[in-house]
Amino acid sequence: MNKKTFPKGIHPPDKKELSKDFKTEFFPAPSTIVIPLHQHIGAPAEPLVNKKDRVLKGQKIGEAKGFISAPIHASVSGTVKSIEPHLTPSGKKIMSVIITNDGEDEIHPDIKPLKDDISSYSPEEVRTAVRDAGIVGLGGAAFPTSVKLSPPKEFPVDTVILNGAECEPYLTTDYRLMLEKTDELIIGAEILKETVGASKIYIGIEDNKEDLISLYAEKLKGRADFEVAPLKTKYPQGGEKMLVKAILGREVPTGGLPFHVGVLVQNVGTTYAVYETLKTGMPLIERGLTITGEGIKTPKNLSVRIGTMFKDIVEFSGGYAGNPGKLIMGGPMMGISQYTDNVPVIKATSGILVLPDEEIPHKKEYPCISCNSCVDHCPMNLVPTRIVKLAQNKLFEESKKWGLLDCIECGTCSYVCPANIPLVHWIRYGKNELMKLRKKSEK
Ligand code: SF4
Ligand code: SF4
Incomplete structure (x- = not known):
């Protein structure tokens, strides 16, 4: 097997064995949901609801402001308890809509797919649906997806790379998604390809996930428009520029983006979110994440409503094992350290990692020794x-x-x-x- 890679990088222990074999479970929506109005790169959304309003599942509660922005939706039905600043995983207090869940999960009447046949959407209809659904990159960067699907005309895109590398140690939510939603992801990738006018789709998968490489190779046998690209397991293989270099040998220029070299890179979670929205009309109100680490009793892969508090998920996962030394949103390499679990899941929450105190190297800092x-x-x-x-x-x-x-x-x-x-x-x-x-x- 010809395994592709990029120059340099590192090989940290991947620790995926802690959670990779656990099927994705649906986390029951909690009694209170905290939805920050700013969860992505770009301008914050403006609230569309008031205190004491009744809201329905999928209802738009925050309007996007500006081209690089995304609307925000209610992830449960219930009553708006308050709109106030709340601490978020960014470390900042952000204006948030706090909803008391009525447990009914009553869906807003406007939630229905634009078309019955998912393959009949025009590129413009896909972009509009993705924008209205508030979909952002779920790999962690949270860049509005509709913007990524609208590359400038002078940079035609010929290739889509489906990013299934999941190179961050510990995290396994993308792995589970690729295993559990294979057909949906293939359809989602085809839709992305049609939307940007590309002719080829590569599925980038690291070789620590041999089962996925075989699964997709078998599924896509005889398809000239798809190719599985096995990648060497190396960090940060899932970086957009690294993927483009490894799979296509193209160099994204300094300060440039993949579209500058004719490529759209899309994370598998985001691709699935696009599929779901076109299929059901439901906006992005739920996402997959991994709760894991030696500091959590029962690591899991979960599908969680946006706005669920970290502490509720920790409790659902059996609580902390020992003395929690470090709580991180995301993985150990690019994640953001948290000083409390009283923060909500946002669109960018790909994982909750807990490391016990004894696992954390309390290292003293020394002056640079110019080792290079x-x-x-x-x-x-x-x-x-x-x-x-x-x-x-x-x-x-x-x-x-x-x-x-x-x-x-x-x-x-x-x-x-x-x-x-x-x-x-x-x-x-x-x-x-x-x-x-x-x-x-x-x-
Ligand atoms: S964090 Fe920045 S400077 Fe450091 S290795 Fe990664 S790309 Fe290079
Ligand atoms: S050159 Fe200095 S900063 Fe870079 S790795 Fe060596 S000691 Fe650290």
């Missing part, structure tokens, strides 16, 4: 140590010249640094500060 390890492993060919030095000295424009904005925040440099320097933390800081400076100069 961060440079040798950076999949974007950057010089992390230089970017960070400049950011630490508040020379953000200079740091940008060294590729600050090209960093995909994969965490590889921090992982390999023998001096335990939190390089990616400093890179995020540099990016934030640069954005603040830009906004200031626009005023």
